[in-house]
Amino acid sequence: MNPESEHIEELIGKFLVGEASEMEANELMEWCAISPENQKYLDDAQWILEKTQLPDKHDFDTEIAWTKVKRKINPEKSKTRTLSPVWKIAASFVLLLGISYIFYILVTPQQEFQYLSEKQVQTHVMPDQTEITLNQQSEIRVDYHARKNTGTIHLSGEALISIPEDNKVNWTVRTGELLIEDIGTVFHVSAHPNSPVVEVTVQEGIVRFYSENKEGIILQVGEKGSYDRSTGTFSKAIANPNVAAFKTRMLTFQEEELGQVVASLESVYGRRIILEGNIANCRLTVSFEYEDLETVLSVISETLGLEVIDEGNLIQINGDGCF
DSSP states (O other), X not given: OOHHHHHHHHHHHHHHTTOOOHHHHHHHHHHHHHOHHHHHHHHHHHHHHHTSOOOSOXXXXXXXXXHHHHHHHXXXXXXXXXXOHHHHHHHHHHXXXXXXXXXXXXXXXXXXXXXXXXXXXXXXXXXXXXXXXXXXXXXXXXXXXTTTTEEEEEEEEEEEEEOOTTOOOEEEEEETTEEEEXXXXXXXXXXXXXXXXXXXXXEESEEEEEESSSOOEEEETTEXXXXXXXXXXXXXXXXXXXXXXXXXXXXXXXXXXXXXXXXXXXHHHOOOXXXXXXXXXXXXXXXXXXXXXXXXXXXXXXXXXXXXXXXXXXXXXXXXXXX
16 A cells, blocks of 8 residues: 555544544545545445444454455455554444444334324324324325335325424325425325325425426425326415414414315315305405314304304305305
């Protein structure tokens, strides 16, 4: 091994264990910029280190360890040499992490979770603390790969998905041929099997909404993306502020048409509501927090001068017009 190679390996060793000075780190970055092979040599060592955690105490020959690891990273740089104390620490990391990672792969299989919500809202927390809230008449199957840091949510129905900001798992929601790719966010998906439209609303962060054959759209906070199944087209609109109300039980309507108000109430409370008379375009400005459906309907009827009839299997709202 020539003096230059020995010096570079010394820099890599210091860099891996956090002992490199700013000047040494800059020198190493310049060496990596010379060729893709140099960058790959450093990346391979870092990749191994990042895959697991180092146990507290172990007893083994670090020189032999580093020699074996180097053969796998770059066969041309595999000659045995005397290691410095700093590099011995790095070699210890590499060997232990490599062994631990192999063991991790063998003992950590894919996990699968399946949930069906029929008549009540359900919230489920995944191993990485991602939270999935299902509305009524909704179903998911989750494929979770801890060692690959990936997860796929197969959704039929409606769900609010909240992914921690510092999460390292790459989550994808799949519904039929459509996919929603998370980029650190809280988002709502409405994908009922019989509905002609699939909707995605972003409350925090950014998502990519696309299909297997189409590029799709990027959605940010306050935006709703829609996919028309009949035409195969994507579109954007301003988000409905009440899409998560089935979980939060908080509803806000600002000059909202009664037809849209009723649609929101059906989603939140799981009851069929029909309008009789020329009242669908009546507008309503009101807010509700943790109110039951009976109270909400009473406020609406008093505000707009309408009659509410609860027939058990459905609710009728009647009127000749609005105040």
